[in-house]
Amino acid sequence: MPNHDEPSRVALHEAAHAVLLHDAGIAVRRVVLDADRGRAGGRVVAGLDALCAPASCALAGAAAEIEAGYPAPPSDRWASDFAAAERACRRDNVELSAELVRTRNLLWRRWPAVRAVRDALLRRRALDRNEITRLIETAVQNHSEAPCATALAR
Numbered sequence: 001m002p003n004h005d006e007p008s009r010v011a012l013h014e015a016a017h018a019v020l021l022h023d024a025g026i027a028v029r030r031v032v033l034d035a036d037r038g039r040a041g042g043r044v045v046a047g048l049d050a051l052c053a054p055a056s057c058a059l060a061g062a063a064a065e066i067e068a069g070y071p072a073p074p075s076d077r078w079a080s081d082f083a084a085a086e087r088a089c090r091r092d093n094v095e096l097s098a099e100l101v102r103t104r105n106l107l108w109r110r111w112p113a114v115r116a117v118r119d120a121l122l123r124r125r126a127l128d129r130n131e132i133t134r135l136i137e138t139a140v141q142n143h144s145e146a147p148c149a150t151a152l153a154r
């Protein structure tokens with residue numbers, strides 16, 4: 001899931017993938033922030049079982065950026081994530097639009113975990129499986145605070 005933008009935005013995107021993969025029972029081996037020709041990039045390394053992940057795992061990065069209020073990126077930047085989400089939707093016989101709503105609801109509840117992974121990633125640039133698991137499992141569920149109340153109200 002390569003990605004190019006400012007580091008905090010990339011970190012949020014990759015953290016959201018990692019949290020929803022973890023919540024779907026898929027082991028996240030590594031999350032990395034790196035640079036490609038001077039631009040920030042990032043990726044999540046998961047096992048082959050990620051191929052069986054629900055569409056929400058592929059949509060998580062883009063949905064988190066939307067929730068956080070970032071403007072739409074160049075059209076190609078989310079292309080591979082949406083292609084993966086469309087494949088998962090066909091396989092699972094669900095609608096992409098419904099999966100996007102579901103993804104945003106999942107992210108809203110898991111926003112503290114997403115933020116914890118994002119912040120650790122920005123500090124250390126790479127997180128291993130144990131660290132990712134610890135960050136996600138120690139973050140509390142969010143019951144009161146929406147990441148972006150206006151975005152959720154739309």
Ligand SMILES: [Zn+2]
Nearest residue numbers: 001003061081
């Ligand atoms: Zn992505």
